[in-house]
Amino acid sequence: xxIIDKKSDCSGCEACxxxxxVGCITFADDGEGFRYPLVDTERCIGCGACNxxxxxxxxxxxxxxxxxxxxxNPNRSIQRLSSxxxxxxxxxxxxxxxxxxxxxxxxFNERGEVEHRAAQSSEELAALRGSKYSQSHIGSAYAEALxxxxxxxxxxxxxxxxxxxxxxxxxPQQHRDRVLAVDVVCHGVPSPxxxxxxxxxxxxxxxxxKINFRDKRNGWAEYGLAVEYRRTDGVVTDSYTPKPKEPYxxxxxxxxxxxxxxxxxxxxxxxxxxxxTLGDLWGYEKHSDDGVGVVFVGTERGAxxxxxxxxxxxxxxxxxxxxxxxxxxxxxxxxxxxxxFFGEFAxxxxxxxxxxxxIRRNTQKSVTELVAGFVKRKxxxxxxx
Ligand SMILES: Cc1cc2nc3c(=O)[nH]c(=O)nc-3n(C[C@H](O)[C@H](O)[C@H](O)COP(=O)(O)OP(=O)(O)OC[C@H]3O[C@@H](n4cnc5c(N)ncnc54)[C@H](O)[C@@H]3O)c2cc1C
Ligand code: SF4
Ligand code: SF4
Ligand code: SF4
Numbered sequence: 001x002x003i004i005d006k007k008s009d010c011s012g013c014e015a016c017x018x019x020x021x022v023g024c025i026t027f028a029d030d031g032e033g034f035r036y037p038l039v040d041t042e043r044c045i046g047c048g049a050c051n052x053x054x055x056x057x058x059x060x061x062x063x064x065x066x067x068x069x070x071x072x073n074p075n076r077s078i079q080r081l082s083s084x085x086x087x088x089x090x091x092x093x094x095x096x097x098x099x100x101x102x103x104x105x106x107x108f109n110e111r112g113e114v115e116h117r118a119a120q121s122s123e124e125l126a127a128l129r130g131s132k133y134s135q136s137h138i139g140s141a142y143a144e145a146l147x148x149x150x151x152x153x154x155x156x157x158x159x160x161x162x163x164x165x166x167x168x169x170x171x172p173q174q175h176r177d178r179v180l181a182v183d184v185v186c187h188g189v190p191s192p193x194x195x196x197x198x199x200x201x202x203x204x205x206x207x208x209x210k211i212n213f214r215d216k217r218n219g220w221a222e223y224g225l226a227v228e229y230r231r232t233d234g235v236v237t238d239s240y241t242p243k244p245k246e247p248y249x250x251x252x253x254x255x256x257x258x259x260x261x262x263x264x265x266x267x268x269x270x271x272x273x274x275x276x277t278l279g280d281l282w283g284y285e286k287h288s289d290d291g292v293g294v295v296f297v298g299t300e301r302g303a304x305x306x307x308x309x310x311x312x313x314x315x316x317x318x319x320x321x322x323x324x325x326x327x328x329x330x331x332x333x334x335x336x337x338x339x340x341f342f343g344e345f346a347x348x349x350x351x352x353x354x355x356x357x358x359i360r361r362n363t364q365k366s367v368t369e370l371v372a373g374f375v376k377r378k379x380x381x382x383x384x385x
Pocket of ligand 3: 002011013016050053055057
């Protein structure tokens with residue numbers, strides 16, 4: 001039976017609930033916006049299925065990827081619409097068109113919240129494209145994917161490494177060769193409650209129509225947050241905030257409101273079992289404005305999927321890639337103001353008013369930190385001369 005002693009022991013992948021043969025696991029919000037399992041001990045039969053699929057309890061060993069490539073979708077418009085190089089879309093379309101398979105990934109619902117869903121056509125696939133910086137709710141996605149496998153179909157399952165790890169624990173061995181498991185390099189996942197508040201603040205309580213966390217109008221590295229929404233008076237309007245001006249990104253990358261498990265990620269080091277891991281090829285910004293991805297090949301199946309795809313790819317040095325993108329190997333500690341932030345966040349109204357200011361105040365550097373940073377940069381500069 002799942003027992004959560006401390007919050008970091010649960011990544012919220014939701015695999016335990018799908019595994020439970022008597023359906024006695026439900027989820028409850030912890031007040032920070034993250035879901036945690038609740039076991040009905042009266043109904044639990046003590047079978048241990050939940051523990052076997054849990055990515056925190058049943059960890060796989062870390063591995064070195066077989067190969068590392070820079071990767072780009074030759075279709076420039078799809079490349080620009082994707083967060084990095086657009087490789088996910090090629091893989092996903094391949095599974096749908098080649099074999100009539102089903103693709104699972106994260107999409108926005110009509111309220112702008114993030115949840116996993118299935119796509120079986122290029123139209124449905126568009127919703128899965130692009131990074132969404134809020135933890136995705138799995139819901140019935142694992143169960144639907146297992147059903148598709150039982151029907152003899154191919155499945156591409158994509159998500160964070162802990163979600164992919166949980167899913168692969170659920171997949172019966174005899175079906176594994178019809179799964180293409182794709183995860184992302186994962187910095188961590190922000191709280192859905194904080195995203196809900198920030199979105200509500202941006203839209204003024206309006207209805208979101210389109211959201212893009214990685215809008216590339218100013219380039220791949222200089223991305224921004226684009227939201228199209230219907231105002232409460234019915235008018236459809238747009239909002240765009242470039243990265244340096246949007247506090248939500250800062251709170252995310254500084255781990256002000258990421259899930260506690262992300263500070264001790266159970267699935268780092270390519271230990272999810274994924275066939276392929278996708279990320280941004282940071283350090284390559286001067287070569288492309290449209291986006292370049294990095295792909296780490298985890299398995300033979302992943303290598304085959306890459307070779308058979310139409311993606312443009314080129315070998316890159318693993319150590320060099322990690323130097324520009326530390327989240328590949330390391331978990332990020334929570335921001336020192338995390339607790340204070342959530343204490344103050346609880347007092348915000350449902351309209352999210354004040355959310356941006358709250359994030360700014362809690363990520364602002366003190367004068368001492370600014371001076372220390374300045375001195376550090378100067379020492380570095382003199383040291384390299
Ligand atoms: C929360 C998060 C943190 C990330 N952190 C890093 C990082 O530190 N460094 C780095 O190099 N790359 C990171 N990435 C990955 C990167 O942003 C791109 O998603 C990846 O490079 C694939 O890009 P693409 O152009 O091939 O495909 P895209 O179409 O841009 O990617 C879509 C894929 O992302 C998945 N996805 C999107 N949002 C979520 C979500 N909330 N939960 C689970 N899966 C999701 C979809 O299911 C789909 O598989 C992160 C992604 C997410 C979602
Ligand atoms: S031990 Fe078995 S019955 Fe009990 S919660 Fe876990 S999966 Fe469900
Ligand atoms: S990490 Fe996943 S499987 Fe483990 S307890 Fe949390 S939700 Fe359940
Ligand atoms: S950082 Fe680790 S625990 Fe957090 S969402 Fe990503 S894979 Fe899961």
